[in-house]
Amino acid sequence: MMNFDLEERLEQRSEQRLFRQRVILDSPQKPEAMVDGRPCLMFCSNDYLGLANHPEIRSAFQQAANVYGIGSGASALINGHSRPHRQLEEELAEFTGRARVLLFSTGYMANLGVISALLSPGDALFQDRLNHASLLDAGRLSGARFQRYLHLDMGNLERRLKKSKARRKLIATDGVFSMDGDRTPLAELVKLSRQYQAGLMVDDAHAFGCIGKGGRGSLKEGGFTTDDVPVMMATLGKAFGTAGAFVAGSETLIENLIQFARSYIYTTAMPPAIAEASRASLKVVERDEWRRQQLTSNVIYFRRSCESLGIPLMASDSAIQPIQVGSVEESLRVSEQLLDLGVLVTPIRPPTVPAGSSRLRVTLSAIHTREHIDRLVEALQSIVWHKPGQAA
Numbered sequence: 001m002m003n004f005d006l007e008e009r010l011e012q013r014s015e016q017r018l019f020r021q022r023v024i025l026d027s028p029q030k031p032e033a034m035v036d037g038r039p040c041l042m043f044c045s046n047d048y049l050g051l052a053n054h055p056e057i058r059s060a061f062q063q064a065a066n067v068y069g070i071g072s073g074a075s076a077l078i079n080g081h082s083r084p085h086r087q088l089e090e091e092l093a094e095f096t097g098r099a100r101v102l103l104f105s106t107g108y109m110a111n112l113g114v115i116s117a118l119l120s121p122g123d124a125l126f127q128d129r130l131n132h133a134s135l136l137d138a139g140r141l142s143g144a145r146f147q148r149y150l151h152l153d154m155g156n157l158e159r160r161l162k163k164s165k166a167r168r169k170l171i172a173t174d175g176v177f178s179m180d181g182d183r184t185p186l187a188e189l190v191k192l193s194r195q196y197q198a199g200l201m202v203d204d205a206h207a208f209g210c211i212g213k214g215g216r217g218s219l220k221e222g223g224f225t226t227d228d229v230p231v232m233m234a235t236l237g238k239a240f241g242t243a244g245a246f247v248a249g250s251e252t253l254i255e256n257l258i259q260f261a262r263s264y265i266y267t268t269a270m271p272p273a274i275a276e277a278s279r280a281s282l283k284v285v286e287r288d289e290w291r292r293q294q295l296t297s298n299v300i301y302f303r304r305s306c307e308s309l310g311i312p313l314m315a316s317d318s319a320i321q322p323i324q325v326g327s328v329e330e331s332l333r334v335s336e337q338l339l340d341l342g343v344l345v346t347p348i349r350p351p352t353v354p355a356g357s358s359r360l361r362v363t364l365s366a367i368h369t370r371e372h373i374d375r376l377v378e379a380l381q382s383i384v385w386h387k388p389g390q391a392a
């Protein structure tokens with residue numbers, strides 16, 4: 001490929017130490033996994049409840065494959081929308097307490113679909129600076145004028161809302177932030193959205209399954225209805241342990257998405273067996289309160305252990321417990337040392353996070369044991385951090 005500077009770009013990526021390499025997982029997603037052919041303790045999965053390899057869910061998947069086959073064969077609007085998809089949509093609507101749900105093949109596509117269906121050039125989109133990349137890309141695709149307000153800063157958002165003369169305004173935010181683990185101030189967002197007649201959308205990818213009654217997520221936890229937050233989005237590939245995503249809202253919102261969300265219309269529907277597996281997962285998520293309790297107690301235990309060793313953590317009470325080390329070099333060095341000790345925590349570097357905030361994004365799961373966490377903390381302790389006694 002001439003003129004595309006492909007080699008130069010890769011060289012630059014390497015020189016900046018931002019080159020990404022994939023490790024190869026040789027086992028299911030679980031704490032004691034096989035990575036590149038050797039045993040490894042994993043602390044970077046989004047399988048927060050330990051459902052990615054759950055026997056009930058696996059068996060639902062296998063049975064559904066026997067009944068419905070593998071591929072869905074077409075997009076949902078042609079003939080790829082099968083009975084399991086419809087049942088999962090109905091069950092998720094019931095679960096979230098919303099009128100209707102629409103399944104998407106991935107969370108990335110759900111965000112692209114909903115934002116580009118709602119907004120056009122001339123409209124205004126307000127996003128938290130640390131929103132997930134899919135929300136940022138969705139803003140770009142929609143052609144709306146989009147602004148990123150300072151992380152969690154409601155004063156900054158309000159000044160922007162006040163100035164905007166756009167006829168349609170939408171505020172979009174992560175519920176729990178994917179790289180920091182902290183939460184958005186929902187009550188204040190609802191208030192501002194009312195005051196400035198803006199729509200409000202919450203991407204609950206990291207809260208769905210983990211918090212709120214039965215794992216219903218941050219909106220149910222805070223008692224927010226469809227009137228308060230008209231657009232809810234969540235994914236099934238994280239705490240649910242399967243794949244795909246959905247948008248939940250009013251009848252008219254969902255019907256609009258079926259008509260106008262291009263990432264819904266022009267793509268093959270998710271395999272029906274994935275929908276059946278997600279239905280099984282929904283039962284486990286709702287039933288197994290102990291998983292959420294264990295996750296919470298693991299988070300507390302990990303934070304306490306780190307505090308007593310002077311390893312600084314970020315302000316998060318979620319399963320995401322990043323250790324911010326600052327420089328790209330340091331994040332790579334620490335992650336490599338951990339891997340030598342048999343612990344996998346992949347470093348998170350720009351452009352995934354802002355420059356100067358590279359980190360080890362430690363994530364905890366309900367099926368990590370105390371012994372697993374002790375091993376992680378011991379490994380962290382044995383590493384010589386560049387500034388003695390602290391990680392920053």
Ligand SMILES: *Cc1c(COP(=O)(O)O)cnc(C)c1O
Nearest residue numbers: 106107108132134178205235237
């Ligand atoms: C993971 C994630 C997505 C994307 O979901 P996929 O199903 O993995 O495409 C969207 N938003 C947030 C906040 C996420 O963490």
